[in-house]
Amino acid sequence: MDDVSDPEVGVGPHPRPWPEDPKYDVELLRHGDRRNVVDRYRYWSNEAIAADLALHRRAFHVAIENWQHDFNIGTIVRNANAFQAAAVHIVGNRRWNRRGAMVTDRYVDVRHHPTIGALTSWAAEAELALIGIDLLPGSVSIVGAELPRRSVLLFGQEGPGLSRAAREACSAVLHIPQHGSTRSINAGVASGIAMYEWLRRHGG
């Protein structure tokens, strides 16, 4: 019969002698590192990983509207960590379900804005184009569209999608082409595709 028992995740206690660099976490060296981190960061403290990631962030940001506690935010934060977005901006409610983030929120710069107006002012000051990502009447396919290097990719909520205020604030609204019967894909999935497209254009 197949062995379906859980494979051991991560690495066990570090063999002696231990490395002395302060980036290493003594508890992880002693007990092992079972976190979901790439091998390069094994045994590093969370703070050391966050500081190292911060040195290599990309020029794009991502933002999501959160008026009804959108459950996709965790996935967007996880994707932002994987694709090295400069920061994630949550517009509206400050509370969000962290489960889908799989603790990557420890390493991502997550910021809050009470309204679309506040996000728009911040983006203008930071000289970032606000680009809506949604499949709406009048939206343009992301495939051939201009996708500025310095941009904030703004996602809407499950259900209503981008609010009217958000659409009006964006310099462009880009969609991911679909070919089936559903009106939209999940916002977390859309965020991964859009971030990947940014990296494909501007360098990984």
Ligand SMILES: C[S@@+](CC[C@H](N)C(=O)[O-])C[C@H]1O[C@@H](n2cnc3c(N)ncnc32)[C@H](O)[C@@H]1O
């Ligand atoms: C479930 S959709 C919103 C509803 C959608 N506007 C509708 O008419 O049913 C939630 C969010 O996912 C993102 N999204 C979903 N499908 C997309 C697509 N094909 N292209 C771009 N973004 C998409 C958008 O940010 C959207 O606001």
